[in-house]
Amino acid sequence: MTLWNGVLPFYPQPRHAAGFCVPLLIVILVFLALAASFLLILPGIRGHSRWFWLVRVLLSLFIGAEIVAVHFSTEWFVGTVYTTTSYKAFSAERVRAHVGLQVGLEGVNITLTGTPVQQLNETIDYNEQFTWRLDEDYTAEYVSALEKGLPDPVLYLAEKFTPSSPCGLYHQYHLAGHYASATLWVAFCFWLLSNVLLSTPAPLYGGLALLITGAFALFAVFAFASISSVQLCPLRLGSSALTAHYGAAFWVTLATGILCLLLGGAVVSLHYTRPRALRIFLDQSEDSSSHGTEGSPLILTNPLFKQLGVSDLKLTTKL
Structure with a gap:
């Protein structure tokens, strides 16, 4: 059996921890490629316009990348705990582990890492994703996890988010993610529109589009916060309780919405008070206006x- 490295071919293969989120990685690489392409042509821009374009393009790419990336992030609502807990069903053996819960717009990610990783002659390092997209069945994924025999802490947290759970977390966070995702896609559309309008002789409408972008980004944050503000039912793992709080994706989206409002407000204000300064910043010719x-x-x-x-x-x- 050397072909299978000592593992019988008709038995379940060893489980491995999940890797980095592929869609999130693709989004980051696409926007990094756009930024790198712009930096390559930046030396061809003469004078002070080079620095104006640098600030303008990098700020715009950051806003667009953030709006798209947070859709695939599980860092909207997070919680971690170090505890001593049971490892398998119908067994008195206990392990010392770090348990993590991450709630995103499209599902729940649960991690279990032993401290140390090697315990009970096993490698305790799990990273499991349970999704509730429109084309995914959360209950089916949970049943599949039961069939695979995942550790108790993973199944315990995953069960709390099933539709039949008395906690009601599935409907709560599924609804929060649905509305937040929809408003963020609207914000992305207005971000694209703002980039087009800011390159025309009518930057006022570009500023208004930026204001709408920021407004919808904040709507997404408020939608997620208002629906998920209901306290989680107690999540106890062994002798410790897991407490959750808003994660990095939530705060970055909030900061991006405020940034869009400030930038859009600045463009609209300069249009009425200092139009010449606005045209210089946007690198537009003054002769035609x-x-x-x-x-x-x-x-x-x-x-x-x-x-x-x-x-x-x-x-x-x-x-």
């Missing part, structure tokens, strides 16, 4: 004029 001064020529250049053999038009304004 200035009204001119008395007796000063206003030059209108259009590629169509050159094709027709007409030189640049000069208009003299009179007040």
